[in-house]
Amino acid sequence: MIKKIFLVALIAVVAISCTQCPFTSKKSGGVKIIETVVPERPAGQKDVIGLTVDPIDTVRVGFIGLGMRGPGAVKRWTFIPKTKIVALCDLRPERVENAQKILTEAKLPKAAEYSGTPDAWKKLCERKDIDLVYIVTDWKHHVPMALYAMEQGKNVSVEVPGAMNLKDIWALINTSERTRKHCMMLENCVYDFFELTTLNMAQHNVFGEILHVEGSYIHNLEDFWDAYWNNWRMDYNKNFRADIYATHGMGPACQLLDIHRGDKMNVLVAMDTKAVGGPAYIKKKTGKEVKDFQNGDHTMTIIRTENGKTIQIQHDVMNPRPYSRMYQLTGTDGFANKYPKQGYALRPSEELKKVAPDHENLSAHGFVPEDVKDALMKKYKHPIHVELEEMAKKVGGHGGMDFIMDYRLVYCLQNGLPLDMDVYDLAEWSCLAPLGQLSIKNGNAPVKVPDFTRGAWNKVKGYRHAFVKK
Numbered sequence: 001m002i003k004k005i006f007l008v009a010l011i012a013v014v015a016i017s018c019t020q021c022p023f024t025s026k027k028s029g030g031v032k033i034i035e036t037v038v039p040e041r042p043a044g045q046k047d048v049i050g051l052t053v054d055p056i057d058t059v060r061v062g063f064i065g066l067g068m069r070g071p072g073a074v075k076r077w078t079f080i081p082k083t084k085i086v087a088l089c090d091l092r093p094e095r096v097e098n099a100q101k102i103l104t105e106a107k108l109p110k111a112a113e114y115s116g117t118p119d120a121w122k123k124l125c126e127r128k129d130i131d132l133v134y135i136v137t138d139w140k141h142h143v144p145m146a147l148y149a150m151e152q153g154k155n156v157s158v159e160v161p162g163a164m165n166l167k168d169i170w171a172l173i174n175t176s177e178r179t180r181k182h183c184m185m186l187e188n189c190v191y192d193f194f195e196l197t198t199l200n201m202a203q204h205n206v207f208g209e210i211l212h213v214e215g216s217y218i219h220n221l222e223d224f225w226d227a228y229w230n231n232w233r234m235d236y237n238k239n240f241r242a243d244i245y246a247t248h249g250m251g252p253a254c255q256l257l258d259i260h261r262g263d264k265m266n267v268l269v270a271m272d273t274k275a276v277g278g279p280a281y282i283k284k285k286t287g288k289e290v291k292d293f294q295n296g297d298h299t300m301t302i303i304r305t306e307n308g309k310t311i312q313i314q315h316d317v318m319n320p321r322p323y324s325r326m327y328q329l330t331g332t333d334g335f336a337n338k339y340p341k342q343g344y345a346l347r348p349s350e351e352l353k354k355v356a357p358d359h360e361n362l363s364a365h366g367f368v369p370e371d372v373k374d375a376l377m378k379k380y381k382h383p384i385h386v387e388l389e390e391m392a393k394k395v396g397g398h399g400g401m402d403f404i405m406d407y408r409l410v411y412c413l414q415n416g417l418p419l420d421m422d423v424y425d426l427a428e429w430s431c432l433a434p435l436g437q438l439s440i441k442n443g444n445a446p447v448k449v450p451d452f453t454r455g456a457w458n459k460v461k462g463y464r465h466a467f468v469k470k
């Protein structure tokens, strides 16, 4: 299907510039790059870079999807001032009922309920008293719900990955551009404490020019497979190759590299192992032999950007490994790493000596000592964490980052500011699934990453969070 609609041609790109790919062009005089169609921007429509909506004094929200993840979001919102939880929706009434208890415990009025039929959520989107539709369903439902909500004049926040194929990605972009409504993906990992501190360090040039970043989703899901509604997640793995859950790695990586704020991804290549864990799990559970299980146990995607940077992303939800999002950066003056050991390696500099006056022999060959790391993290604590860390840790949600994500979303809506993540971030961080699949199914061929901004990727110079000017 993807192939039919979007793979117009395998084009031989004869003249790849030497700076982009010196080896390949020298060796063969050209390589084949798969290009997908970039739909023309509809007439009269503009990009949504820096999109703002009128300030919303009290943010009124409706939640769709109250499975494992959804109720946590409802609970977090009960802690955010000047918000109103207007409506709750899940296919299954008992899930709505359970979420109502969260409101009762927080001494808040009950919300309107939508459940029982597969399209009850439409009525929620049609309500006149909602500013934001917050979508926490399985992946198949993200896009129809987000599109319908925007068409009904609502801003949208949608869980990760925002969309699973290019047709849907472009539909979200076109609809956000036409309706001028926010469509933000709920990528929480960009707010984690090490990540946001390190981003702040990067923005203060501590690492020099950042050249390479790595991220991953390495999480053995054995204990969870049976808990997903209607087996949606294992089914997805059964039917699709490539990295279908790339956004936790991509989000922090792309913010470090200022993707569509001065740089853009140009080309990717994906490669996977054979599928072992998925079919073995199904065999163990059902006795059935699955011969055509698609998702490889371990998938790697590498990406090169316009400014000559690289990104490496990994996905493994099958094997017994410690949880890891990798999160690693290499810069001309320094290095940062989160999993399995958090740390920094930096060239000795006058700046570093100021942070670590008691250390004589600092060198870039190893991690800085723990006390120096702590001093750096204190010095470069992000203003968002300065304000929110204490409360975030109290409210929780993956150690606090989920609360920070929700709080920032509300803050930006209340103040009429651009959101921290726009629909192009959703597109760029989610596109590894369809583009990686094209790469893998065509002998790991390079695939051009479309410019989802359609020409606006260089308008903003450098990724920055928006704050009210004091």
Ligand SMILES: NC(=O)c1ccc[n+]([C@@H]2O[C@H](COP(=O)([O-])OP(=O)(O)OC[C@H]3O[C@@H](n4cnc5c(N)ncnc54)[C@H](O)[C@@H]3O)[C@@H](O)[C@H]2O)c1
Residues within 6 Å of the ligand: 064, 065, 066, 067, 068, 069, 070, 089, 090, 091, 092, 095, 117, 118, 119, 120, 121, 136, 137, 138, 139, 141, 159, 160, 161, 186, 187, 188, 227, 228, 229, 230
């Ligand atoms: N950001 C993170 O850290 C994180 C963590 C976990 C899950 N997620 C994402 O959250 C989403 C939900 O995951 P989950 O683990 O809660 O899955 P889940 O299967 O537990 O929950 C999905 C819910 O959607 C409901 N649903 C399905 N169809 C519906 C419909 N037509 N109308 C209303 N409700 C419907 C189901 O009844 C179910 O309660 C996924 O997109 C997942 O990727 C993100």
